[in-house]
Amino acid sequence: MSKVNELFKTELKVINMGLKSFSNELKHQGVTVLQVDWRPPAGGNPKMIELLNRLKDRK
């Protein structure tokens, strides 16, 4: 069975990154949801982010 068809047969469990309203609405529907307290990486510095991503790609 493909992973998408497995998803169709499994209880939805969500990680939400961004708008908290999406988390709240899923909770309201009784869905398990974990909100990420996200903030821009490397203080939001685009050059630093690019460098970090390159380092990660090398790993």
Added chain:
Amino acid sequence: MKSKCLIKKNSYYDSVTLMIITKEVESVQGVENAVVVMGTEHNKELLNNVGLLNDETSAASPNDLIIAVKLEDDSIFDSIVQKVDELLNKKRSEAGEDYYPPTLDSAVKHLPESNLVIISLPGQYAAAEAKKALLNDKHVLLFSDNVTIDQEKELKTIAVERGLLMMGPDCGTACINNVPLAFANVVKKGCIGIVGASGTGTQEIMVQIDKFGGGISQAIGTGGRDLKAEIGGLMMIQGIEALAADEETKVIVLVSKPPALEVAEKVLKVLKSTGKKAVVDFIGGDDKLVLDYGFIPAATLEEAAYKAVELCSKSVDEVLGLEVPEFTKATAEVEKAVKAEASKLAKGQKYLIGLYSGGTLCDEALKLFTKEMGDIYSNIPLKPELRLPENAEIYKNTAIDLGDDEYTVGRPHPMIDSYTRQQMILKLEKEQEAAILLLDVVLGYGSNEDPAGTLVEQIKSVKASFDARGQHLCVVAGICGTKGDPQDYSEQVRKLEAEGVVVLPSNAQAVRFAIKVLREVL
């Protein structure tokens, strides 16, 4: 007028939360302009545009919260900062005291059995997080836009290799295992599976399927660019294959703006190989191609829904011969309402003005109107020469997609925040040749908690202005919502009807009603 600002270092909040707070601060007496934003380059441009960029705000990082205000008396600034703090704390406590992991990696460790990651971060960061989620074998719904087409291709290629869903970028709606995701309505469970490259198009089809008594097995969003030649329908094909293998799904519906021909053929071939019955709504696209493959085309989103529901119990040939009823209400009742509205219009009132929050709903209005009545101007025109002239917000027959980028800079989408639409409605007061105001009212999760309630005051005011000069403004609204939606469908209808709005249960019916009224007076 004085300017004051405060920077809160390392305090990140999402854009919708901050836009709502900005509005609250702007409503304080003595405040001319308020900007409460994160210190991104884009937000600094916004600050610059309103004269609030200075050395202090320039130095803020994307991790820093900026509170910048133009006000008559700077002694009230402290109380404004206090108000912002209170609102932010309120948002925090509403969200509960749960544990919030700081990164996706830590979230995956904390909830290893998670299967879907929803991402609505600023576009420039979103693709990297989506890639991480896919590499962790999680399905993704990427709501963010401003993701490049190269990034989209990379993400979808990874998803296909791993057998995952990569819904988006710019995926506004989905319904997986009967759970509405992002902007989506509460619909019954059933045997119709949808793969949609159009947000409000998919929403309207789901809603209409529910109204015709059918139900949804799964609704998979792909994002609007999936059927462009560069992406080649990667996710639509992935979605079709999943619905093909899904025992619950008996009928498949595809919805998208007209795709590139080679992509359309590729998608239809895959659909054919499933052996399942299908309705294909390539909105305004080539019906013949769809028929040649043995599927059912649809002229409206409502028709796609109607035929999909009928297909659950009938053959393709039987359904091909069916016509979707023009109106849910009896013809005599509709004709009576049309005549009642038309009789109140004064000489010289001849134009339709559509103010839409849903892009595909606006596009559908343009197509239906053009077919029956001819040219209509728009910010998303059907032909380049029908683009609204520079500096003209409204020109002759007009339908505007207020969710388009030019109207949403620094503001939430009009389905969340009616401010732009409220202002546009009020401005109609001076449009003496306008006969009809056409609106969509989109309910469901994600949308404003009381969309009708946010519009009625402005509708009342503009109608009164027309009445005062011996005219009438016919206001027609199509509701995209179900009885299961959190907003209370009946109450939304009641609020609109109390102000004399003619409320129809679909966008296609609302457009048809508006055309009938115009025909009476032209």
